[in-house]
Every structure is written in C-alpha cells, then in structure tokens.
Amino acid sequence: MKKLSARRRHPLAALVVLLFALAVTGGLYAAFAPADKAQADTTAQSLAIEEGKKLYSVGCASCHGTGGQGTSDGPSLVGVGSAAVDFQVGTGRMPAQQPGAQMPKKPKIYTQAETDQLGAYIASLGAGPIKPTEDQYSPEGANVAKGGELFRTNCAQCHNFTGKGGALTGGKYAPELDGVTPKHIYEAMQTGPQNMPSFPESVMPEKNKQDIIAYLGTVASGESESPGGLELGGLGPVAEGLFGWVFGLGALIAVAIWVAARTAKAKKS
C-alpha cells in the first residue's frame, strides 16, 4: 500500500487510474445491462427449441413426421401449440403406446422440463394455443354454481354430470375427470384433444373455464362430498335401480335360500 501511495504522483498514474475506471464501468455494464438479458433469453428459447427438436426426433417423429407435418399414423402438429403438447405429453397420452381408437391416459414419460422443450419446438412450427399460466387456470374465486351450469351445457353430454366419463362411438370414450389437474382441464378445453371439440377463448372465455374447473374441483375430486355414497358411476336412478333389483334382491333371495336350506332338525341329514 505504501509502495502504491509513493507512486501516486508518477506521470503514468493518471493513465492507470483511467484504464481501471473504464474496465470497472464496462464490467458493471456487461453485468447489469438489460440488452444482455434479452440476449440470454433468446438463447434459452432457441436452446429449448433445439433440445425439444432432439426429443421430438427420438420420441415423436416416427408417427408425426420428421418436421411435424404428420404421417398416415399421426396427425400434423403444425399449429397445435404448446398447450396441446403440455396436455398430451403431460397426461402421458403421448407418446402413444399402440395405435387404437383413442389414446388412454397413462403415467407420463417426459419430465415437465422436457415437455416444455417439446412444446417450444412444436410452437415454433406454427402459431397455436399457448400453455396457460397459473392465473389463467386457477379456480381461485370462481363461481362454482355458474361452472355447474356451463358444465351441464357444454361438457356433461359426454363426460357425465359429475365428470364420471362415458362411451362414444367405435370404442372411443370421454374419460373420467376425477383428479385431472386444473391446468390439464384448461388445456383440454383450449385445444380439444383427440375427438373432443375445442372450446376456444372466442366462445368460452377464460372466466367460464375457471368456473368449470371450480365446479369439477367440487364434484370430481377424490375429496368430493357425496351425501348418498356409492355413486355407481354417477349414472343416476336407472343404474341405481338396476343395482338394487339385481344385487339387493339377489342378496335377499340368497339369504332366503340359505335359511331354508339349513335344517332345524336335531338329526342332521
């Protein structure tokens, strides 16, 4: 320190200080400049697309074509958007295990990060519905009663009044909605996966979707209250009557036969 202090009046001292100051300013600028952040973002985005493309080539290209243009085995993915990818891959429906009338839900194969990368790649092929953010699909503060009304108008014909699902034509079916996450419900309405029609923003606004999600959270979660118990698929009085006649009366007949078949005699024959 003493050495440095002794040379402070050296002719080159000013130059050294100037260079030092410039270096610090430049360094600080480089560290905090907003332009640089933007630069970093696009890199992350293009990196995600790059990674997504790699995952796509391995897991999806055999059916959907090398560029997402679709083949005879799978539809084109141009314009389906990241919301469709997040739904199909996030619920394990894709990648498909085997061809069939409909792709069932199964344990998912890709992590959320990989799903997002795939979504980024598919979204880069053509504009489509974007994966929703949490405040879009969160049922917080939504109107459950209105949701019930909307659900019965738009969804109940296939998914049953309490989301128990139901059969369609040719082996297709509307799946049960018990335990489906709000995000996936939102994405399904947004994109119309497989044979389900879509309910886009233009005909069913975000608010309506949140109401429906809130309704499903009330009637179709594992914790849903069911005052009568034993819903028998939520199909209503016909199913319950059939169950009562077949199994209730059947049990009574069985008991009557059992009682009559046992002898009351002292000598068992």
Place this chain on the structure above:
Amino acid sequence: MSQTGSNKDVSEENLPSEQATAHEGAMGVPPRTKSLGEVADDPFADPGLPPHEPRVQDIDKRAAKRSERTVALLFTVSMLATVGFIASYVVLPIDKIVYVWPFGHISALNFALGLTLGLALFCIGAGAVHWARTLMSDEEHAQERHPIEAPPEVKAQVMADFKQGAEESGMGRRKLIRTTLFGALAMVPLSGVILLRDLGPLPEGKLRHTLWSKGKLLVNQNTNEPLRPEDVGVGSLTFAVPEGLEEDDHDFQKEVAKAALMIVRIQPEDIKDKRELDWSHEGIVAYSKICTHVGCPISLYEQQTHHVLCPCHQSTFDLSDGARVIFGPAGHALPQLRIGVNKDGYLEALGDFDEPVGPSFWERG
C-alpha cells in the same frame, strides 16, 4: 318314529311299495332310491310323508329357552336401533360429512338413519324367522285338494234358476225395455271417452315452428353474446339460442327445447352434402340439438369424425354429410338451420327450420 333317519339309506319296510300301502292317499316327496323290481310294478307309487323328525328345541328344554332368548334379543336390538334412528335424526346436523369406507365422503345423517332403520327392520325379520324355525310347531300336515268343478245337480239348479229369472223379468216379451236397456248401456261409456278431450290442447302448429326466423342472431349460450363467424374455429363446438330468448322467460324451457342449436365448423371441402354447404356460412353449420328419434338433447360431437352420438339410444349422425343417420334407431337426419352473416358481421338465421325438429309424429310428412 324315526325309521328313515336318512332318505339316502331307506330300510326294507320303507321302500315305496310298502309306504304306498302304509300311507294310503297321503301326499309327499317322491323317494330317492328304488329297487329295480318295484319300479317295474308301480313306478309312481306314492311314498307318503316321511315320519316327523324332532328339533333340538323339541327335545331339549334348555335349547328352547336359548332360542327364546335369541329371538327376544333380536327384537330388543330392533328396539334399540329404532331409538338410535330417532336419536340420530335429532342429534346429527344435515350437512355433516364423514368418511366411511367404502362409501366415500357421505352425509353422517343419511348413513346413521339408513343403518339404524335397516338394523331395526332386519332384526324384526330375523327374530320372526328364528322363532318360526325353532319354536313354533313344525308338524307336517297334508290338506287334500277338492275338485274345482261343481257337482252336476248344483249346475242344473243354477241353470234352472237363471231361466226362471229371465222369464219372470220379461226380457223376451217386453222388447221396448230390452232395446232401450241395451241402448243405455252402450251410451254410458261415451262419458268416459269424451273426458279424454281434456288430455290437452291440440298441438296445432307448435311442432312445426321454432323461435328461429329470418334475421335472428345466433346467441352463444355461454356468454349470451351474438356469435361472429371468426369466433367459431374448426373443431370447436358451440351452443346457440335465438336472440331475445331469456332464461327467466315464462316459456324458456318450451322454446329452447325446440330452438337449441349446435354450431360447428367443418372445412368446406370436407362437407359432402351440397345442400349442407349451401346452408352453411364458410363451413359453419348449425344443426338442431334435438335427436329425431325421441327428442333427447344430442351433442356428443366427435371433432375428428364429425359424428354426433345420441346418449339415449346411440343414434349416430354424420354432420359432414347432411347429418345423415349412420347408426341407430333415428328415422331422419337432424334438421339444419340456414345461416348467413348480417351487415354488422354477426351470424344470423335465414329463416326457421324447413322441417319440424325433434321426434317424428304421424302427420309430420
């Protein structure tokens, strides 16, 4: 007393032929074992009733006492269950939910009421059955049948009485009385028939017309906003009602049941039916939501196949081919509503349906 302890092991004197003579005319179960010789003699010999067998309770006084106590216990449990029913009705709040395996999250009140009432009724029944089986007399009695036909002398007497009555009434001679009586009897049922008129006013034109008319906007049932063509994407499904129909209108249900529409958009090149294409707007087609079989609301739309399935009887319609019936009991295609766009850019009806919506009726044509 107990020569035939077991039917499987019949001793010599209880073989069918011997029993037939021993219990002449008595009825009972056929024997399970026969020897070949006797079968040849009389294969249908009546073996009569097997001898009566006592129960433990008939022999043992203590067993009878035990049975008595069991029956009394069952009746007492029933009484307690009834008290429990009343107590749960009074004590439990109506909205209390409890988890009971395997029923799930159910109402505590429903569960308690059902359980106690079920127990009360079951115990009365079980007690009565146990009482009848162990303590009441179980001696077998045979009751002879008697012929259904009346003896000939009774028949003759009845016929003679009838003939005498007919003569005394003068039915044969006084033709005026007879004819007017028949007339009166024939007319009386008409009062019943005429009351059927009160079954309801005749439908007149109601089955043929809906609220749709030229220029009525298609209102989205979710948002209550009129639809524009750009709102309706390919693969989406929207339900529409005619403008001006409010949910609190007195006849809302009646009108919406006829006017309800489903709106889908199909790529115009995928539409196979020429009239359907003409009546659509750039591939947006509007079809009645009411099944033509028995009128269920039908909107199980598959966006890839364009099939619509009716959940009641599985009638299936192909929306890309004039809503033709491709499966099921429906008799004709879903009626299509002709639509266009007004000058403000909203979808509008270009008239009413050109055929009655919903199920067929005699004069439908």
